[in-house]
Amino acid sequence: MSGRLVLAACLWLAVGAPALAAHAAVDAAAKPGQIEIHNFMFMPKTLTVPVGAKVTWINRDEEPHIVVSANGQFAPSKALDTGDRYVTIFSKPGTYTYYCTVHPFMTGTVIVK
């Protein structure tokens, strides 16, 4: 095995494999414009999208969550039960901080460029 291949394998074991093992939600969150709510966290915690992008939140928890802009920059979602989605379109560039008012320790950011 060449040195490069060994390095690649080590990197896969160190980073890739545990991430894959953690849960499939990580893969789903990699979809552009999609934020998974899982284990009381917004994932990714910071999402960067182009102007005009549609962003979708999906609640994967048994607990209800809600998406609320910290300073009223976009309309809040309704209470999202398990499996519910919330979609909003970001038409202006900026940094949008949001949180779950049911569990205010859950915070996230959408950066629109």
Added chain:
Amino acid sequence: MQDEHDNRTMGRRDFMKCMAWAGTGTLLLMKGGVLHARTLGAAAGAEAKDATFSFAQVSDSHIGFHLAPNPDPAATFRAALAQVDALPVRPDFVLHTGDLTHLSRPDQFATVQGLMQESRAGKGKVLYVPGEHDVIGDNGAEFFRRFGERQHDGGWYSFDHRGVHFVGLINVLNLKAGGLGYLGAEQLAWLKQDLAPLSAETPVLVFAHMPMWSLYPQWGWGTDDSAEAMGYLRRFGSVSVLNGHIHQIQQKVEGNITFHTARSTAYPQPAPGAGPVPGPLKSVTPDRLRSYLGIRSVRHVQGKDALAVTEEAMA
């Protein structure tokens, strides 16, 4: 909690923390700010007999929840109210410390009202404070319309009952991103004014949904500005603080202030930090579920500043 705690050796600023979140009921006697706990039994029952009045606490009924470990929280709430109805001494009133519903939906609130009407205790005097699950989307408008006491616009209230001053606080509104429960300046100013005319000998009982101390801030289990409220309460000889929210029993004594959190009537949550998240304990099997759920009754003995707090699991 299985043992009797004796903290005579602890100083006023010391605190004691213990936990009971499953298993048999517990009788808690508070005397001058010192908590004594006994498992329920003949001796504990005899101590409770000379009570001049009692009331029951139910909490976190989460009507609308429909997943493991409890797909039918209406049935367990009904059972909890039946347990209150079966108490040997009829309680003067019932206290519901919030999260009546899971999603603040009108049909869920209506179910709570219907279940209350099925119960003798529920048809009587019931006092409520909202949980964060009861104020989603409308800042509690529907909750307050159906269950509010309407003493103040903010929803908080107080009343005197047979020598004990009761205060219902709201700590689930205007929550800040990254924060915990929140009382706010207006409510704190009202509390200060409300308590001002009372003598230090008056037993005070405060109830709110979220814990009024930093129980486990990582999971949001606390109230950002509770220390200011405690500052107003510290001069009293006997203060009891009842909360819900964390779906398990936790106690703490700080000076003359004793904090108690209650079981849920719907589903248990993990002990602080035991697990990744504060969600439902899904691993609880149906045959074990009711041992994690329960009600609380509180008895007051006239002429003493102690309140006796009794826990009863549902099974």
